[in-house]
Amino acid sequence: MSLDCLFSRSRHFAGKRLHLGICGSVACYRLTDVLRALRLMDVHVSVTLTAGARQFVTPLLFEALGAMPVYGEMFAPGEDPFAHLEPGQHAQAMLVAPASADALSRLAQGAASDMLSAQALAFEGPLLLAPAMNPRMWRHPATQANVATLRERGARLILPDCGRAACGDEGQGRLAPVEELFWHALRALSPQDMAGRRVLVTLGPTREPWDGVRYWSNPSSGQMGGALALAAWLRGAEVTAVCGPGCPALPSEIRRTEVLTARDMFAAAAEVWPDMHLGCFTAAVADFSPEPYGPDKFKKEGAQDGFSVRFLTNPDILATLSARRLPGQKTLGFAAETAPDMEALMALARAKRARKDADLLAGNRVNGEGSGFGSPTNSMAVTDRNGHEEIWPQQAKSDVAWELLSWLLRL
Numbered sequence: 001m002s003l004d005c006l007f008s009r010s011r012h013f014a015g016k017r018l019h020l021g022i023c024g025s026v027a028c029y030r031l032t033d034v035l036r037a038l039r040l041m042d043v044h045v046s047v048t049l050t051a052g053a054r055q056f057v058t059p060l061l062f063e064a065l066g067a068m069p070v071y072g073e074m075f076a077p078g079e080d081p082f083a084h085l086e087p088g089q090h091a092q093a094m095l096v097a098p099a100s101a102d103a104l105s106r107l108a109q110g111a112a113s114d115m116l117s118a119q120a121l122a123f124e125g126p127l128l129l130a131p132a133m134n135p136r137m138w139r140h141p142a143t144q145a146n147v148a149t150l151r152e153r154g155a156r157l158i159l160p161d162c163g164r165a166a167c168g169d170e171g172q173g174r175l176a177p178v179e180e181l182f183w184h185a186l187r188a189l190s191p192q193d194m195a196g197r198r199v200l201v202t203l204g205p206t207r208e209p210w211d212g213v214r215y216w217s218n219p220s221s222g223q224m225g226g227a228l229a230l231a232a233w234l235r236g237a238e239v240t241a242v243c244g245p246g247c248p249a250l251p252s253e254i255r256r257t258e259v260l261t262a263r264d265m266f267a268a269a270a271e272v273w274p275d276m277h278l279g280c281f282t283a284a285v286a287d288f289s290p291e292p293y294g295p296d297k298f299k300k301e302g303a304q305d306g307f308s309v310r311f312l313t314n315p316d317i318l319a320t321l322s323a324r325r326l327p328g329q330k331t332l333g334f335a336a337e338t339a340p341d342m343e344a345l346m347a348l349a350r351a352k353r354a355r356k357d358a359d360l361l362a363g364n365r366v367n368g369e370g371s372g373f374g375s376p377t378n379s380m381a382v383t384d385r386n387g388h389e390e391i392w393p394q395q396a397k398s399d400v401a402w403e404l405l406s407w408l409l410r411l
């Protein structure tokens with residue numbers, strides 16, 4: 001996992017606490033990445049290693065990476081006699097990963113015979129389980145019954161991936177990708193104030209083909225849109241992301257439609273828009289497409305003195321879907337501008353908001369330092385339909401996304 005994945009720069013989770021239960025599985029070393037990513041965000045992480053986990057990794061590894069405390073055996077000398085209750089008193093969420101077949105069985109039974117099961121039994125906050133085991137053990141009706149019981153009681157499952165297990169068997173049973181664990185952990189630490197809302201996000205560039213090998217596009221990375229999609233999902237929304245090429249990875253629970261051209265993006269967004277509550281139009285849509293030359297490669301012979309290409313206008317997705325708003329639907333637009341300063345940017349954002357009739361519009365300077373295409377941060381000029389305006393200093397795109405959604409919810 002890149003520690004620089006979406007949301008890893010957010011300051012929003014500083015001071016929160018996650019308790020991590022780690023069971024004996026080859027995959028348990030992968031939790032060090034999740035721990036490091038959470039620690040970089042100043043999330044307080046405590047850990048319990050089961051006896052099985054201690055066969056693979058040592059408490060020192062997790063302590064050295066910033067976990068505190070790291071629990072082991074229940075009645076270890078010097079251990080706080082109430083250590084089995086402590087995470088339930090202080091942590092806001094608990095993640096068991098990798099969750100072994102044995103751990104799922106103990107948790108389903110409500111056992112309290114080892115430190116991790118006792119701590120889980122005394123934990124009333126959100127419980128996340130990321131199973132990892134041999135595919136036959138995962139498929140076994142006993143394991144599936146335990147999973148069903150735990151789900152019924154409100155535990156959230158981060159399902160194992162398919163592929164080749166460490167033992168060589170093929171099937172479902174590999175620990176989910178660490179980014180998924182990280183994002184689910186953040187979700188469990190987030191307010192669920194967008195639960196029940198359906199959110200559409202367009203993101204990334206579009207790519208307009210010209211001949212068999214060339215296209216017209218722009219350097220959008222899809223990070224701002226990815227941050228919005230992720231923030232809405234973290235806060236409990238159901239998210240549909242219409243992604244141009246090269247967009248970042250997103251949680252698998254986000255419905256993702258991949259498109260290439262502006263027309264395809266328009267069609268995909270227009271199809272789902274009537275069912276949405278909020279639309280966030282972050283994509284850097286190509287306003288024009290070159291009139292197609294055809295499927296063959298354009299050859300330079302005969303074009304030494306240059307040549308002209310005619311461009312055709314594409315539909316404006318934000319303006320068109322804003323005009324089709326149903327009662328209660330709200331739209332957020334962006335304005336990628338080259339402006340000399342933030343005041344000039346605000347003037348451009350104000351005009352663009354009115355022109356496209358968006359409820360909220362956030363302008364960013366693509367020529368500003370620490371802002372624009374590919375940058376992990378943005379400074380913004382934000383303006384809404386009620387004439388309220390704010391200039392935001394440079395901050396992580398994840399935090400910009402969070403604040404924009406909060407503003408949209410207030411409108």
Ligand code: CTP
Pocket residue numbers: 202262281282283284285286287314315316317318319332333334335336337352356
């Ligand atoms: N947008 C869109 N469809 C388009 C063009 C833009 O949905 N065909 C949306 C973008 O996603 C963004 C907003 O409109 O939310 C403004 O995009 P921007 O590129 O800044 O403005 P343009 O409309 O392209 O105008 P101009 O290039 O003249 O500034």
